[in-house]
Amino acid sequence: MMSMLKTVADTAPVPAAAPVQIQVRGVEKTFAVGAQKIVALQNIDLDIRKGEFVCLLGPSGCGKSTLLNAVAGFQPPTKGTVTVDGRTITEPGPDRGMVFQEYALFPWMTVAQNVAFGLEIKGMSKAEIAERVEWLLQKLHLQDFRNRFPKDLSGGMRQRVAIARVLALDSPILLMDEPFGALDALTRRTLQDELLRIWEEVGKTILFVTHSIEESIYLADRIIVMTYRPGTIKRDVAVDMPRPRDGSAPEFNRLKRELSQMVMEEQQRFSQDEIRSVTAD
Amino acid sequence: MSQAKPRFSPAAVARGALVPVLAIALWQALSSSGLINQVVLPSPVAVVERWWAYLLPTEPYDPAQSSWILWALSGEMLFDAWSSLYRVVLGFAVGAGLALPLGLAMGGNPRIYALFDPLMQVLRPIPPIAYIPLSILWFGLGNPPAIFLIAIGAFFPVLMNTIAGVRHVDGIYLRAARNLGAGRLTMFVRVILPAATPYILAGARIGIGTAFIVVIVSEMIAVNSGLGFRILEAREFMWSDKIIAGMFTIGLLGLAIDIGMNRLNNHLLRWHRGLEN
Numbered sequence: 001m002m003s004m005l006k007t008v009a010d011t012a013p014v015p016a017a018a019p020v021q022i023q024v025r026g027v028e029k030t031f032a033v034g035a036q037k038i039v040a041l042q043n044i045d046l047d048i049r050k051g052e053f054v055c056l057l058g059p060s061g062c063g064k065s066t067l068l069n070a071v072a073g074f075q076p077p078t079k080g081t082v083t084v085d086g087r088t089i090t091e092p093g094p095d096r097g098m099v100f101q102e103y104a105l106f107p108w109m110t111v112a113q114n115v116a117f118g119l120e121i122k123g124m125s126k127a128e129i130a131e132r133v134e135w136l137l138q139k140l141h142l143q144d145f146r147n148r149f150p151k152d153l154s155g156g157m158r159q160r161v162a163i164a165r166v167l168a169l170d171s172p173i174l175l176m177d178e179p180f181g182a183l184d185a186l187t188r189r190t191l192q193d194e195l196l197r198i199w200e201e202v203g204k205t206i207l208f209v210t211h212s213i214e215e216s217i218y219l220a221d222r223i224i225v226m227t228y229r230p231g232t233i234k235r236d237v238a239v240d241m242p243r244p245r246d247g248s249a250p251e252f253n254r255l256k257r258e259l260s261q262m263v264m265e266e267q268q269r270f271s272q273d274e275i276r277s278v279t280a281d
Numbered sequence: 282m283s284q285a286k287p288r289f290s291p292a293a294v295a296r297g298a299l300v301p302v303l304a305i306a307l308w309q310a311l312s313s314s315g316l317i318n319q320v321v322l323p324s325p326v327a328v329v330e331r332w333w334a335y336l337l338p339t340e341p342y343d344p345a346q347s348s349w350i351l352w353a354l355s356g357e358m359l360f361d362a363w364s365s366l367y368r369v370v371l372g373f374a375v376g377a378g379l380a381l382p383l384g385l386a387m388g389g390n391p392r393i394y395a396l397f398d399p400l401m402q403v404l405r406p407i408p409p410i411a412y413i414p415l416s417i418l419w420f421g422l423g424n425p426p427a428i429f430l431i432a433i434g435a436f437f438p439v440l441m442n443t444i445a446g447v448r449h450v451d452g453i454y455l456r457a458a459r460n461l462g463a464g465r466l467t468m469f470v471r472v473i474l475p476a477a478t479p480y481i482l483a484g485a486r487i488g489i490g491t492a493f494i495v496v497i498v499s500e501m502i503a504v505n506s507g508l509g510f511r512i513l514e515a516r517e518f519m520w521s522d523k524i525i526a527g528m529f530t531i532g533l534l535g536l537a538i539d540i541g542m543n544r545l546n547n548h549l550l551r552w553h554r555g556l557e558n
Contacts, residue, residue: 072460074456074459074460091459092456092459092460093460094460094462097460098457100456104454104456105457106457106475107553108475108478108553109552121461121467149551151552165461166460169462
């Protein structure tokens with residue numbers, strides 16, 4: 001059954017002409033939890049083209065964050081390789097800006113200082129930094145908050161700062177780990193729209209982890225549905241709808257139904273596993 | 282914030298003053314009733330008078346000698362308070378100045394930690410007071426032994442908290458900084474150090490409290506100025522009113538130091554979530 005569900009290349013990614021930027025080959029990742037060995041990722045092959053917006057979708061424990069962390073360079077895979085523009089990834093770097101679910105802003109820095117930090121590391125001149133920070137604050141509607149500390153901002157505002165901070169790096173790739181997962185529905189939609197606007201404007205490759213089916217359909221060119229333990233690619237689905245996408249359109253709902261079924265199968269395996277682990281004690 | 286109740290409403294002041302006023306009244310009643318010897322427990326009035334005399338300049342004002350300000354500040358108490366404060370600050374600066382880099386190194390590097398931790402664990406439980414004989418043997422009399430004792434008192438709290446602070450830095454900040462391309466030095470100076478400041482400042486606060494205890498003790502043995510020296514000197518003359526006046530001044534100086542530390546804390550940690558209100 002597993003082999004049947006594996007990578008399906010029948011749905012070609014949208015910008016078919018663009019060169020492959022992120023290449024994942026035979027990636028496997030195992031963790032030891034006590035005496036147990038958990039296979040978080042198994043046999044992952046994935047090509048992401050330059051400028052593509054790709055969502056990794058799946059229930060908790062399907063390894064989607066693990067895959068993202070492998071691309072980010074935080075957790076090297078046990079087997080296999082991840083290459084970006086032909087270079088093998090061994091460590092994190094500013095060419096792959098990461099947005100974390102928990103924002104990960106530096107609380108001792110103001111909004112402007114947070115945005116400027118990556119540029120200071122790069123060794124940019126003060127004038128250049130000031131100009132670029134200003135531009136980003138405008139772009140994310142943060143100009144009135146520049147001297148605030150993160151503790152004084154709402155979740156949505158914090159995530160704007162985090163996005164501005166990675167955009168400052170001008171990295172070709174944005175990695176986003178459930179960035180809007182902790183936000184309320186309205187803020188979430190606003191930020192999704194802003195992300196799309198920025199993506200269309202600056203043309204970055206985005207790898208976006210989510211467990212929200214709607215979010216993935218609303219945003220992505222391609223949705224990679226993952227299986228629960230071992231984490232494999234269950235389906236690779238192209239979303240061929242013009243943006244902005246209408247959540248009530250029949251096409252949207254058809255895709256949503258299809259994806260829901262796939263995700264629910266995995267969710268059930270996850271729940272059974274959880275129940276088993278509880279009753280085992 | 283602007284709508285907050287005034288902190289010093291008349292009712293709050295009255296409530297806060299109730300117990301102190303009653304205590305002073307009882308004290309006054311005991312001493313004026315003659316039940317207790319004035320030498321053992323002087324009356325509050327006598328203490329206040331003595332405190333005032335301790336505060337005021339001892340010499341009459343002479344314009345030919347010095348300026349008015351210098352004359353006004355020439356009282357014995359201000360000189361004593363200044364001497365004590367000077368020792369606390371200098372001793373604390375030495376102790377914390379040594380503890381901070383060592384703590385950062387021990388917290389950040391497991392090998393340095395493994396090298397130094399056993400020695401620190403052996404030395405840490407020794408109260409600074411136990412170093413008195415050695416400090417006199419090594420440094421003689423005067424300020425040096427006092428500074429040495431105070432530095433020891435401040436050293437360990439700052440060291441322990443700095444180590445804990447560095448070790449408790451949330452991994453998410455490290456990951457975010459690495460992702461932004463931070464090297465080791467940037468990581469340490471711009472991320473680990475600020476992230477550890479809440480711990481370090483808590484240690485500094487404990488350290489300066491210890492330093493203040495140690496300064497009073499060390500002034501009783503090694504020097505001939507300072508608030509600790511003064512109350513011991515007063516005992517030799519059986520001036521119990523001056524002893525109490527001196528103790529009161531020690532309390533005021535301690536309070537001033539604590540307020541100063543608090544201000545510094547609030548300023549340096551103005552970004553910190555714990556201070557939200």
